[in-house]
Amino acid sequence: IDSSDDVSNDNDNDSDSDDDRLRKLVDQSADARTALVAAIQTSLVRVGTQQSLQSYEVPRRVHVAVGETWTDVNGLLTASHKINRRALISKYASEIDAMFVDGTNDASRRVQSVSSAVRAALASVGANTDEKG
Secondary structure, eight states: OOHHHHHHHHHHHHTOOHHHHHHHHHHHOHHHHHHHHHHHHHHHHHHHHHTTOOGGGSOSOOOOOTTOOOOTTTTSBOTTSOBOHHHHHHHTHHHHHHHHOOSSSHHHHHHHHHHHHHHHHHHHHHHHHHHHO
């Protein structure tokens, strides 16, 4: 047994960034992802209550994109490091739809239609922003 291997493994663990540790936690199981989303939602509600926000001002659903870096290189940020709405909406279209639709009734289909319209509008705003600078 070579003790240098043990030392290097310990150093590797120490050098893990917070993002790496979070990525490992979420990758462990669907339960971990569910727990993380629940914790985020609980925090959003708590802050919304503390700030006296109306219920419609507090996000009800979130998508956690762990392990995905948003950069200008992959197009998810602009060259000036602002979010590229068009690219994000395109990349996460199915996740956005899933947050608004359960697909079981007419109301859900109407929400899906609205969701698509909102994505198109946001993409348009993003396109106008991208063109300006």
